[in-house]
Amino acid sequence: MFVSHLGQAVHAQRFDYAAHIDHWGSRPMRRGRAGTELHREVAEVGLTGCGGSHFPIAKKWGPVLAAGPGGTVVINGAEGEPGSVKDAVVMQTQPHLVLDGAMNVAEIIGARDIIIWLEESAHASADSMGKAIAERQHSGDPLLPITMMWAPSGYLSGESTAVIAGVRGEPVAPTHTLDRARPWGHDLPILVHNVETLARVGMLGHTGAGEYPRTVLITLSLSIEEGVLTDRRVVEAGVSDTIGDVFDRHGVDAASWILLGGFAGTWHQADQARLLPLAPDLLRNNGLSLGAGIVIVVPRGRELLPQAAAIAHIMAGESAGQCGPCVFGLPAVAKALDRGRLGDVMDLSMMIKGRGGCGLPDGVLRMVESAVDVLQEKVGADDGGVSHG
Amino acid sequence: MVECHMDELTVDINMIACSGVGLCAHLAPEDIGLDAWGFPILLNGKIHSPDQVRRAASSCPRRALSVLTSSD
Numbered sequence: 399m400f401v402s403h404l405g406q407a408v409h410a411q412r413f414d415y416a417a418h419i420d421h422w423g424s425r426p427m428r429r430g431r432a433g434t435e436l437h438r439e440v441a442e443v444g445l446t447g448c449g450g451s452h453f454p455i456a457k458k459w460g461p462v463l464a465a466g467p468g469g470t471v472v473i474n475g476a477e478g479e480p481g482s483v484k485d486a487v488v489m490q491t492q493p494h495l496v497l498d499g500a501m502n503v504a505e506i507i508g509a510r511d512i513i514i515w516l517e518e519s520a521h522a523s524a525d526s527m528g529k530a531i532a533e534r535q536h537s538g539d540p541l542l543p544i545t546m547m548w549a550p551s552g553y554l555s556g557e558s559t560a561v562i563a564g565v566r567g568e569p570v571a572p573t574h575t576l577d578r579a580r581p582w583g584h585d586l587p588i589l590v591h592n593v594e595t596l597a598r599v600g601m602l603g604h605t606g607a608g609e610y611p612r613t614v615l616i617t618l619s620l621s622i623e624e625g626v627l628t629d630r631r632v633v634e635a636g637v638s639d640t641i642g643d644v645f646d647r648h649g650v651d652a653a654s655w656i657l658l659g660g661f662a663g664t665w666h667q668a669d670q671a672r673l674l675p676l677a678p679d680l681l682r683n684n685g686l687s688l689g690a691g692i693v694i695v696v697p698r699g700r701e702l703l704p705q706a707a708a709i710a711h712i713m714a715g716e717s718a719g720q721c722g723p724c725v726f727g728l729p730a731v732a733k734a735l736d737r738g739r740l741g742d743v744m745d746l747s748m749m750i751k752g753r754g755g756c757g758l759p760d761g762v763l764r765m766v767e768s769a770v771d772v773l774q775e776k777v778g779a780d781d782g783g784v785s786h787g
Numbered sequence: 788m789v790e791c792h793m794d795e796l797t798v799d800i801n802m803i804a805c806s807g808v809g810l811c812a813h814l815a816p817e818d819i820g821l822d823a824w825g826f827p828i829l830l831n832g833k834i835h836s837p838d839q840v841r842r843a844a845s846s847c848p849r850r851a852l853s854v855l856t857s858s859d
Contacts, residue, residue: 573803576855721803753826
């Protein structure tokens with residue numbers, strides 16, 4: 399069933415609507431019992447949010463269903479992070495799978511319209527999605543009212559509370575919410591789903607749980623210099639694979655470190671990282687995450703600390719500028735990293751952690767603390783495990 | 788009326804609304820401190836002085852502090 403994988407799409411031409419129908423068939427409607435059935439299958443395959451949260455999708459729909467019919471499904475195509483280009487690839491190769499997924503979700507929750515949320519620089523993705531809408535309308539297959547909206551490019555442009563604010567015509571920045579399960583507040587639900595997540599809901603609607611390909615999409619970056627990523631490729635791997643399997647398949651053999659999960663992820667010595675599983679639940683058991691499916695390789699011979707410092711500076715610059723601990727704290731952390739003052743880094747981290755209005759500062763601190771951890775581990779190993787006090 | 792026990796009280800700081808005025812730390816010094824840049828930090832896992840914290844919440848010029856009970 400390899401041809402049914404998203405990864406086939408990654409290297410394939412764009413599926414126009416004729417090719418989509420030829421390969422996947424027509425989308426079965428998902429109102430009523432057919433919707434309940436798909437909801438059950440989403441739970442059965444354990445689909446989690448592919449935008450980085452890895453929150454169970456079937457559970458995410460609970461509060462939306464409880465709110466009653468109405469509301470909006472947002473196709474969130476703002477990846478925000480340079481380490482992730484998989485959603486762009488999905489939109490440019492399988493746009494109709496994304497639309498199928500959005501329609502499935504909309505029918506299950508009783509939404510009235512769909513919004514495609516894109517960074518303003520995402521021209522190729524916008525073209526592909528726009529063309530897909532036209533192809534459907536031309537073929538006479540029904541779509542809900544669907545609109546494209548543009549976000550300023552940046553790390554937080556796809557953060558879900560920022561997306562909700564933007565959809566409402568407010569400034570695109572994270573907002574404060576007491577109830578994380580109902581970030582839309584007292585109004586009609588605005589349900590934000592990552593592009594790959596929706597493509598997977600679309601695919602599941604065609605394959606059923608039995609034939610559903612249990613895979614992950616990964617953006618693999620083979621080099622990083624001063625926080626700038628090069629040689630990026632989108633690859634697909636099975637959930638029973640390890641990082642080492644991915645490395646072997648894509649010729650990664652001269653790595654010193656890897657950053658798992660992107661700029662808010664964790665650093666690992668490359669040799670140890672080879673053993674890590676890709677399954678979201680197994681990673682979670684180890685306190686780890688692929689984030690939005692991101693693996694960044696630092697080639698052999700390059701130091702870790704300057705990379706971590708560069709990323710910390712970049713992320714400090716991506717702050718929405720709304721919260722003191724983030725605005726003042728992250729630049730201080732980045733400067734302490736520049737100077738190699740790892741004790742100061744950890745003290746600052748302890749002061750800032752858990753206090754941002756969104757997840758950005760905690761994500762940066764996770765990345766920074768893991769850099770300190772693996773460096774100190776390495777020092778311990780180089781010393782033969784003997785502490786020099 | 789449901790009676791609220793002290794250990795059910797939590798404080799929510801809306802850091803997006805907060806501008807670091809610092810009044811809260813003056814009014815509730817047992818529970819709220821300020822970080823190196825003047826922004827509030829909760830000092831304890833459980834609230835020691837609910838009356839002070841309530842006064843701090845109602846006095847915040849940015850309405851950034853809320854006292855919640857578990858029923859919220």
